[in-house]
Structures are given as structure tokens and as C-alpha cells.
Amino acid sequence: MQDIPHIPVLYREVLEVFCDIKSGIIIDCTMGYGGHSSMILEANPHIKLIAIDQDQSAIDFSTKRLEPYKDRVVIKKGRFSSVIKDILKEGDIREIKGILADIGVSSLQLDQKDRGFSFSSDNLDMRMDKEAAISAATVVNEYSTQELERILLEYGELRNYKKIASFIVNNRPFSSAKELSEATKHLMPTGKKIHPSTLLMQAIRIEVNNELGELESLLNTIEEAKFPNAKVAVISFHSLEDRIVKERFNRWRESCICPQEAMRCICGGNHSYGRVLTKKPITAKEDELRQNPRSRSAKMRVFETDSGNE
Template sequence: MDVGDHAAGTGHVPVMLGRVLELLGPALEAAGPSRAPVYLDATLGLGGHAEAVLEAHPRALLIGLDRDTTALERSARRLERFGDRVRLEHAVYDELPGVLERAGLPTVDAALFDLGVSSPQLDEADRGFAYSYDAPLDMRMDRSQRLTAAEVVNEYPPAELARILREYGEERFAQRIASAIVRERERAPLDSTRRLADLVRTSIPAATRRTGGNPAKRTFQALRIEVNGELDILRRALPAALGALPVGGRIVVLSYHSLEDRIVKRVLAAEAADTTPPGLPVALPEHRPRFRLLTRGAEPASAEETTTNPRAESVRLRAAERLREAS
């Protein structure tokens, strides 16, 4: 779930829950009576989607991953009543092959990726994800890792800072902001979210500050992506998850900004393409699409949901189903 203009106290509401259940349900039902269907929640968070899937499919087993130990502890309590149907792992989702190997599961029937920042990370001010709180510049999803946002802003070279803001935040004033950060850190290390947010605001033109929400939003997104390696991990994780699906298996991905959605779109489109060389009179079986897309483009949340759950405002959902095994 991605950072937006977060309002404390909204509570945790799983995004597009009904649509996720609708799309993943057929794959879980198709597993047959001989074995329990397996549901992979690659970004467990507080376990809202997982709880709903386990309730809707009483035979299903859950493999739940999260790099955030706080989220895992909370979801473990929430899902305790499901007993041995639940297996939770402290892992990043690109570690999926190793997780499945340890679990003795060659495949999963359904998989969900709910990308971005989770509710616990937003709701705990001291995590440093939200520009609406004053907190240490941290932004680590996994607090056991070394790299923090403070290290990025205080130690990265100016050109690298500008690149991160431009590429990961799609910030058109990246160079101005990076230069301001460098000047400020020469006086004293930048160590708080409020100082950084104020610095960003004063670094961009006044006319720009009056539109488009909090001007620090793009900078905070860029730093968070860099600290957590989100895009590189996603590029590795999606093919691994698709490779773990059997014929009839389904995947749903919820993205919260264009950089994530672009990666998801590209990976799913490649899997859904017929790669028969042009000019041949018939499609070659080994070049037929391995997946079919289950959505027309990226689906947004309904107006009703975005009204009741502001965190759903930027979501884009894509889904696919495996048609055949890889050649």
C-alpha cells in the first residue's frame, strides 16, 4: 500500500478485497479434492486479504511473506485461529523460490502482490515513511537491514541523489532538490522527515507547491524505493511467482504508482504474448501464450471504495491466469 496523504486512524482496510477474491477464487476452487489449494500472499501486511481468502476457501493453505517483522507479528495474531493452515515467513518476495522449497511446495494455486507501504509502516510514526509526521529518516521495511533514508540523503553523491529523485520519484525538480539537500547536509546532517519535507517544499517553485498535494510526496517515494530496493525486487519476484503457478493458477498484483504498474504490465504482457515468428501460416504450440490476462488494462478501485478507503485512490490492479506449462 503506497504512501499518500495519510490520515491517522483510518484503520486497515484491504484494498479491492472483493475483486481480489473474485479473481483468485476460481484457481483455489480448481485445485480439486485430492489436495489443499495453496494461496501465496507475497506481501502479507496486516493479513486482511489472507484472512478473507482463508475464510472463503476453508481448505486453502496460506504461505504468507513479509520483510517487516512487526507486520508478521500482527498478522500472526490475526490468523492464529486458522491453525496449521497458515505458514508465515520473514522474507522478501523475491525469496519465493527458497520459501516454497523449504515448505515442500512445488507450486501455488493463487498469488497476491499488494505492493508499496503497508498499514503498520504508515501508522507507526517512528518508521519515517510518512511526511505528515516528524520522525527519524528511516523508511526501512525490514528494520534489520543497514541502509536507511538518512544514509541516502546524507551520504549519496549529488548526481546519484538527483537520479534517484528523477527516476524513482518522477520528480521534475530533482536537481534543485538534490542541490538543496547537499547544501543543508553540509551545515548539519538531515535526520528528520519534517526537515526533509520542509526543504523539499522550499526548493520547488511556489506555483508548483500550490497544486498536486504535498510537494514532498515524490521525494519520499523515491527514497523509500531506493532504501528498500523495491523495483529491482519486483522485477525478480514476478517471474518467480508466475513460474510457481500451475495451469489454471492465477496471480493478482495491486500497484500504487506508475513505476510499479509499468513493470507488472510489461512482465504480464510478455507472458501473454504469442511468440510465433512472423510470417508463419500457423501459430507454433511451443510459442503460444503461457498466460492470459484477466483484466482489460489496469483496473482502478471503485469510486465508492476510494471514498471510504482513501488508500485505494491510486491502486491499479492487474491479473493473469496460466494457460500452459513453459516449453
């Protein structure tokens, strides 16, 4: 019997989003420990599920966890942005009724200190795919001051990004996340409920895994595919990710795609992809926040495509 280490974030809300899907395929773009996948398969007994992850340890774990549903689940390795394209080539797009993407680092990766995601880790890695070329050590020890400033400002939204970048460059090399976290602690924001180095580590992790680029690519693929009658649910943990999802969903619902400066509509006004189901992002309830502190940053937005593309 496997030791199931956590309950996935917003698990009740995810099940509610997909509760009316009685047949077809749901794609879990970020399988991780298989928490969302197993719950969806249990709650929707007639659907099939395609689960994606780029982390072989996640695939090994979840293959065993999802064994009871093996006749209804297919697990694929790779970045979700590219695997989705392969899935579309292989099957009937009309069969796909739901897409779930839980963006960011998984609990499996956070729990394994040798992966370098933890503040107390003895190495400096942070790669979701262990075979990827760029690691956190590459970013911290080899990036120029200007490159570090860019990621600390854009991905960490750190006000004193110049001072932090300069400190890192002048004091490197760093060999572990623990060493980096301790050395830069005096430069980090104070007064927040999160670990002082959270924003620094977050910025490095996003750069290492191209997380924002992956999200943009996934949304591009969904937009280009024109899924008919499908629900798209994206869970994000970072304000930049949430902003990308919000803006894209709002754009998808617009019928007119003419430039704002246009005096009148010339596009035909028939470009709506569907409707936004969440006016505000869905967040964790109090009981979940108590049980799982990691859920405090989770925000889920949901979009439903229309049937006009069938």
C-alpha cells in the same frame, strides 16, 4: 482483541480474483496487517495460505490476527522475491493456485511514525526490514549529488530533480522525515491532491527498499517456475511498478518470442504462459475511495497461467 487499523485496498476485487479457487495454496507475498490474508482464508475455507513479510512487527501483529486460521496458514519472514524460491523448493508447485503481491509500503508502516515513512515522522528511516543496512538517512545524507539526481528522476519522476538534489546536498544533514519534507516543500510540485513531498519521499523509499528490483525479481521467479493453473494478482501504487507488471504480463501471453526485427517466427510459437485477465488495471470504486484515500493510487493487474506446463 486486536485493534484492526484498516481495510486492505481493493479487498472486494481481490476476493473476486481468487473466488473460484477451491483447494490448494494461495501465497500472499506482502502480508502487512494480514487484511487480504484473513479475508482470503475466510472466503476460501478449503485453501491453505502462505503469508510473507520482511517486517517483524507485521509478523507479530498478523500472527495474532490469523490465529483463527492457524491450521491453514504458514507465515514466513523475508523478502518475497527470495522466500518464493524457498517455497518452490519445499513443496509441489502444482499445489500453488494463487499469488497476490500488494507492492509498496503497508499501512502498518505508514501508521507507525517511528518508522520514518510519514511526512511528520521525527526520524529518517523508511526501511521495511529494520535490519536492512541502508536507511533513508543513508540516502539523504550520504548519497552523492548524482546518485540523488538518479533516484529523484527515475523513482520520483520529478522535473526539477537537479535543483532538489543540489538543495539536499547543500543543506544536509537531515535528521527526520518531517525536517526534510518541510525544508524541500518550496521545491515540490503544487496543484496536486497529494502532499507536496509525496514524490520525494516515494523516490527515497523505493531506493531504500529496492522496491522495483524486488518486483522484477518476483516476476522473474514466477516466470521461471512456470506455475500451472495459477492466478497472479499484483497491486501497485506507482506508475513505474504498474508499467513493469503490464509489460511483463503482456510478454507472458505472447506465443512468439522472436525479436521484432525477425522476418519470420523461428522460436516455434508455443511460448505463451497464459492470458491477461485485466485489459485495464482494476482500480478502487467510489465508496472505497471515500473510506480509504490511500486506495486512490492502487492498480491491480491479473494474469492466469495455463495448464500446459503440468
